[in-house]
Amino acid sequence: MKCPFCGINNDQVLDSRPIEHAPAVRRRRECSSCKKRYTTFERPEELPIMVVKSDSRREPFDRRKIWVGIDRACRKRPISAETINKVVSKIEDEVVGEYIMEISSRNIGEKILEKLWNIDLVAYIRFASVYRKFDDISAFMRELKKLKKEYMKRQKNRKL
Ligand SMILES: [Zn+2]
Structure with a gap:
């Protein structure tokens, strides 16, 4: 090619x-x-693997869409393009390995969050705020609390 x-x-x-x-x-x-x-x-x-969206519409799975979402969340963060590509490939592998015909956009979103959590907490909360929408302030606060706890834990581990 x-x-x-x-x-x-x-x-x-x-x-x-x-x-x-x-x-x-x-x-x-x-x-x-x-x-x-x-x-x-x-x-x-x-x-093609079809992605079922929250309004039940279906569209073919598209690696680029995942890439765009992750790239946006990682903007100006110390995360290399190579890392982003690896994460996208990992998710793609999981999707095509675990799902034969279709996957919900929710499941894809959760997969992305799971990966971002391990890479960068700022990217994580950015993606979560777009994906989970947080139309409820208390849900957002709960998420921030969880994040703060994890952040403190990581800071502490760094010092040891
Ligand atoms: Zn060439």
């Missing part, structure tokens, strides 16, 4: 890894021209 960095169509597949429990494969490729590496993900076009 065409290299996403230099556009030349001359790549080599370094590694092919089937995804457990799902008709999908992930391939690690290297461009023979600029030597950059990238990953592709393949699944039958006829069998």
Whole structure:
């Protein structure tokens, strides 16, 4: 396929890894021209995983949407693009590995929160505030309390 960095169509597949429990494969490729590496993900076009939204509408699972949501939450935080990409791939692996036909957008949101919690608490609360909406101030306060407790714990561990 065409290299996403230099556009030349001359790549080599370094590694092919089937995804457990799902008709999908992930391939690690290297461009023979600029030597950059990238990953592709393949699944039958006829069998996309559908995401069921809160209003019951369905749309095909789209890795880019997850990327956009996480990237937005991580803006100006000390988190590399590589880390973001890894998180997105991890979520994608989980989704296609655990779900055959469809997944709710809620489940995806929870997966993202779980990952952000381990990476950066600010990114976590940013994503949570968009995703959980917090139209109730007490729910927001509860979340902040939980966050503060975790933050203190992490600070303490850092000092030890
Ligand atoms: Zn290239």
